[in-house]
Amino acid sequence: xxxxxxxxxxxxxxxxxxxxxxxxxxxxxxxxxxxxxxxxxxxxxxxxxxxxxxxxxxxxxxxxxxxxxxxxxxxxxxxxxxxxxxxxxxxxxxxxxxxxxxxxxxxxxxxxxxxxxxxxxxxxxxxxxxxxxxxxxxxxxxxxxxxxxxxxxxxxxxxxxxxxxxxxxxxxxxxxxxxxxxxxxxxxxxxxxxxxxxxxxxxxxxxxxxxxxxxxxxxxxxxxxxxxxxxxxxxxxxxxxxxxxxxxxxxxxxxxxxxxxxxxxxxxxxxxxxxxxxxxxxxxxxxxxxxxxxxxxxxxxxxxxxxxxxxxxx
Numbered sequence: 001x002x003x004x005x006x007x008x009x010x011x012x013x014x015x016x017x018x019x020x021x022x023x024x025x026x027x028x029x030x031x032x033x034x035x036x037x038x039x040x041x042x043x044x045x046x047x048x049x050x051x052x053x054x055x056x057x058x059x060x061x062x063x064x065x066x067x068x069x070x071x072x073x074x075x076x077x078x079x080x081x082x083x084x085x086x087x088x089x090x091x092x093x094x095x096x097x098x099x100x101x102x103x104x105x106x107x108x109x110x111x112x113x114x115x116x117x118x119x120x121x122x123x124x125x126x127x128x129x130x131x132x133x134x135x136x137x138x139x140x141x142x143x144x145x146x147x148x149x150x151x152x153x154x155x156x157x158x159x160x161x162x163x164x165x166x167x168x169x170x171x172x173x174x175x176x177x178x179x180x181x182x183x184x185x186x187x188x189x190x191x192x193x194x195x196x197x198x199x200x201x202x203x204x205x206x207x208x209x210x211x212x213x214x215x216x217x218x219x220x221x222x223x224x225x226x227x228x229x230x231x232x233x234x235x236x237x238x239x240x241x242x243x244x245x246x247x248x249x250x251x252x253x254x255x256x257x258x259x260x261x262x263x264x265x266x267x268x269x270x271x272x273x274x275x276x277x278x279x280x281x282x283x284x285x286x287x288x289x290x291x292x293x294x295x296x297x298x299x300x301x302x303x304x305x306x307x308x309x310x311x312x313x314x
Contacts, residue, residue, distance in 0.1 A: 005299075006299065009295050009298055009299070010295070013291040013292075013294075013295055016287060016291050017284065017287050017288060017291060018075075020283055020284060020286075020287035021074075021075060021078060021280065021283070021284050021287075022071075024279065024280055024283040024284075025071055025074070025276075025280060028274070028276045028279055028280065029067060029276070031274060057087070074277070074280065078280075078284055081093075083096070083277070083280070083281035083284065083285075084277035084280070084281065085277060086270075086275055086277055086278040086281075087273070087275045087276075087277065087278070088269075088273060088275055088278070089278070092277050092278050092280075092281035093281070095266060095278065095281075096263070096266070096281060096282060096285050099261065099262050099263045099265075099266045100262075100263060102172055102255075102260060102261050102262035102263075103248075103251050103255070103262035103263040103264060105178055106178050106181045106182045106185060106247075106251070106254065106255075106260070106262070107185065107244070107247040107248070107251065109178050109179075109182040109186075110181075110182040110183075110185035110186040110189055110247055111186075111189065111240075111243060111247070113182055113183065113186035113189070113190065114185075114186045114188075114189025114190045114192075114193055114243060115189075115193060117186060117189075117190035117193075117194070118189065118190040118191065118192065118193025118194035118197060118236075119193060119194075119197055119233075119236075121137060121190070121194045121198070122193070122194045122197035122198035122201055123197075123201070123229060124137060125137035125198055126198055126201035126202055126205065126228075127220075127221075147187060149184055149185070149187070149188065149250050149253050149254065150253050150257060152184050152187055153180070153181070153184045153253065153254055153257040153258065154257065156180045156183060156184060157169055157180065157257070157258070160179075160180060161180065167179050167180050169258070170258055170259035170260075171258075171259060171260065172260050172261055172262075177258075177260070180258065181254045181255070181258045181260060184250070184254050184257075185246075185247050185250050185251070185254055188246055188250065189243050189246065189247070192239055192242065192243065192246075193236055193239060193243075196235055196236050196239060197232060197233065197235075197236045200231075200232035200233075200234075200235045200236065201228060201229065201232045203232070204228045204231050204232045205228055207228075207231075237297060237300075238297060240293055240294075240297050244289060244290050244293045245286075245290045248263065248286045248289065248290070250264075251263055251264035251267075252264040252267050252268060255268075256268055263282060263285075263286075266278070266282060267279070267282050270282060
């Protein structure tokens, strides 16, 4: 049974990766402009360049072939792990490997901040007995979801960098430069975790084992932390795949605002210059990270919560 589920999950993962590559390929080739002319003009689509130089670039990167041939050839190379050659910076795989650590730093710190912030808010809100305070705290995650990331990034820059001078405004210089970009990403992550965790906490508080624990003399805080919170935390685990995808997407805005090198900035450059191999490689890499993360969560979750594999029986 486990092997069958694993096989189905892997097939689904392959399907998602194929779909991501296909959709990205179609969208990138539908963009107006000629990639070869943009590259020949140094990244400026309005620069006049000779037809011979453009034709040489098309031939060098295979852009003179039919689109379906380019698609199948690129897909075949991607299956073998070869993401092709960028029109500007050489190997796509090497460019992604060099950019990943910077993005992984802010994404990893953002996940930690999201867990601390979202879980802390949910625990406090579900423990309070005042309906007014509880409702006030439970409304904060909705606010966090609705705040645009670029607006929050600019606000954090204005307050903590330009006015207070606590953190660097731009660049990849030390741990301090990670704080504001990570906070920007963590606002959405905390909101998502807070919403799901708080809902689970309130549901678990009505479970039968809570009354049993009270009858045994367990304190209210003990019941809340040792029993209710432990059982309620499991559904939040499924958010990990969502958070990874959100942080990868948010890195484009965040790294641009804070002038950080990483996958986000690399993506912006690829789309701006219409560097199709580089953009495709980033999309495939991002989809692979999300797929692998989701696959791991799907496989680990039944081990942590046997009710999933027993039809919900307690």
